[in-house]
Amino acid sequence: MIKIVENKISVDDFNYLTDKVGWGTREFKVVEEALNNTLYSVSVYDDNKIIGYGRIIGDKTIFLYIQDIMVVPEYKGQKVGTKIMNELLKKVDEYKKVNSNIRTYLGASKGKEKFYEKFGFKTRSSADLGEGMVLF
Numbered sequence: 352m353i354k355i356v357e358n359k360i361s362v363d364d365f366n367y368l369t370d371k372v373g374w375g376t377r378e379f380k381v382v383e384e385a386l387n388n389t390l391y392s393v394s395v396y397d398d399n400k401i402i403g404y405g406r407i408i409g410d411k412t413i414f415l416y417i418q419d420i421m422v423v424p425e426y427k428g429q430k431v432g433t434k435i436m437n438e439l440l441k442k443v444d445e446y447k448k449v450n451s452n453i454r455t456y457l458g459a460s461k462g463k464e465k466f467y468e469k470f471g472f473k474t475r476s477s478a479d480l481g482e483g484m485v486l487f
C-alpha cells in the first residue's frame with residue numbers, strides 16, 4: 352500500500368532515490384548535513400520500500416524552496432509526485448500564516464515545467480521577472 356509520511360529520510364534512502372532518478376549519489380556527510388538543514392520533508396513508501404520524496408528548504412518566513420521532488424521511474428505517472436507536491440504545499444500554507452507574502456521557488460529540471468504548472472507555479476520569464484539563475 353502506498354503511503355506518504357512526514358519524516359526525515361535516511362541518507363541511504365536519499366542517495367538511493369537520487370540515483371534512481373539519474374542524479375547520482377553524494378558523500379554520506381554531505382547528504383547528512385543537507386537533510387539536517389531541511390525545513391520539512393515527506394517520503395512516500397510502497398509497504399516499506401521508499402518510492403518518492405520531496406523537501407522544503409528556506410527561512411520559513413520570506414523565502415522557501417521546494418527541492419528534490421523524486422519519484423522512482425517504476426511509479427511515475429501514478430500521482431505520487433502530485434501527493435508529494437500537495438503535502439509540501441500544505442506546509443507552505445502553514446508558513447503563510449506568519450507571512451502571507453512568503454515566496455516559494457523551485458528550479459524545475461528541463462521538461463518538468465508542465466508538472467509544476469499544475470500546482471500554480473509559473474516560469475519566471477512569463478511572470479515579468481528575470482530568469483532564475485544558478486551558480487555551480
Ligand SMILES: CC(C)(COP(=O)(O)OP(=O)(O)OC[C@H]1O[C@@H](n2cnc3c(N)ncnc32)[C@H](O)[C@@H]1OP(=O)(O)O)[C@@H](O)C(=O)NCCC(=O)NCCS
Nearest residue numbers: 372420421422427428429430431432433459460463465466
Ligand atoms: C517529475 C515527477 C516528480 C512527476 O511525478 P509523477 O508521480 O510521475 O507525476 P504525477 O503522476 O503526479 O503527474 C501529475 C500530472 O503531471 C503530469 N506530468 C508528470 N510529469 C510530467 C512531465 N515531465 N511533463 C509534463 N507533465 C508531466 C502528468 O501527466 C499528470 O498530469 P494529469 O494530472 O493531467 O494526469 C517524476 O517524473 C520524477 O520524479 N522525475 C525524475 C526526477 C525529476 O526530474 N524531478 C523533478 C526535478 S525538478
